[in-house]
Amino acid sequence: MLDIRLIREQPDMVKAALGRAGVDPAQIDAVLAYDERRRALLRDVEQLKALRNAVSKEIGKMSDAAGRDAKIAEMRAVGDRIAALDRDLAAVEEQQQAALMELRNLPHPSVPDGPDETYNVVVAQEGEPRTFDFTPKPHWELGEALDIIDFERGVKLSGSRFYVLKGQGARLQRALIQWMLDLHIQQGYYEVYTPFVVKEQCMWGARQLPKFRDNLYRDVEDDLWLVPTAEVPVTNLHRDEILEADQLPLRYCAYTPCFRREKMSAGRDVRGIKRGHQFDKVEMYMFVRPETSYDELEKLRADAEETCRRLGLTFRTKELCTGDLGFAATRTYDIEVWAPGQGEWLEVSSCSNVEAFQARAANIRYRPTPGARPEYVHTLNGSGLGLPRTLIAIMENYQQADGSIVVPEALRPYMGGIDVIRRS
């Protein structure tokens, strides 16, 4: 959520910045019109309330009965006017709030312009796509042949877009989770294990609602919502809190499954484990002082890249253009790994600075100095990494001609020393 004061004080700057992301300036003007009307009503009603407060205080001290009754009658009329104005005010406030919630975050000035993802800029690449002396297979073929991914039984249990990992496949994923968390702890993150279902309020605090309502799973009986990413519970860890400056930065990492209801088009990404309704992810998340947030974004990116590097994966990092930037983000790096079997780059991490966009909605503040007025923190999030796609990349990159898969060196201690996954 954007700061109404910023919009009020620098409307042209806001219009220009949002215009880069394709937002119609009329939307900003609408918010401003509500704001002006709201403030006018507020002035009127506050004046009346001040009058009533002063007179009521007098009434409490009056001894003359006749004068007292006259004042009471007078204030009764004032009270009616106040009630009417308060109703108008509430209506305008609601309209303003709704209009404000529709506005996305301002892209950072450094973000490249562009209407869609084809304008994203590759800012780094490490490694070259591996060449094979045989035709590399996609992971779904490898997985079935090795009997480590069972698509049919996943469907039997839960329907399309669900799968079962088995044997060394399940173990490989578990090893990755463990290894990633250990790596992030070394990188300075603090591990948390959070609930995987949360109250509705948390979904608002992390700005999942109202926009992503259709993509969320929910238990109707108890009104608990399944998390679509660890970002949701971790953001809400500090909802409605005022942090002390010396606590910052707070850097968290968390493993959670992620549940997404999105109704995916039938023909797209149907094969394999690239896109499912349930997937695992290790997430990195930060609460930081505003002046450090862009430096922290670089750290987030570097840490996610390091995760790919240590797995020996070929990866590239893209800076998203204005047209591809998410709703809440001011600046985002996507990290993609090369999957030779499918012959495509897979997004395994997305690292974003959202500045105070979530903090304002979740009311997360800090005191710049002891005793000072609280200000909103900046928050950042980055995957470190999404598991299914990491699994895909490992399987497809480390495959051998006989269909076996070499276990990346970093993971072997987590795999009981196993160095190759073969059909058992």
Add this chain to the structure above:
RNA sequence: GGGGAGGUGACGGAGCGGUUGAACGUGCUCGUCUCGAAAACGAGUUGGGUCUGAAAGCCCACGUGGGUUCGAAUCCCACCCUCCCCGCCA
């Protein structure tokens, strides 16, 4: 599922129709003392909004939303949340 208690400032905890935006304590800030520190003592310290060049002022907030009243943290209603006991499950 049954029964009970309660939601107040950064935190603990009073107040139960009219100088209560809130006693008292803790924490924090500043000062005195000290070579320094601790202790002790003194002063200060809620958040949001609006207005202003800035201040002052004014408004709102004691879980949330309604109601009663000239006036509500205090009374009434609804909802949300938390805790405790019993049962159930592990």
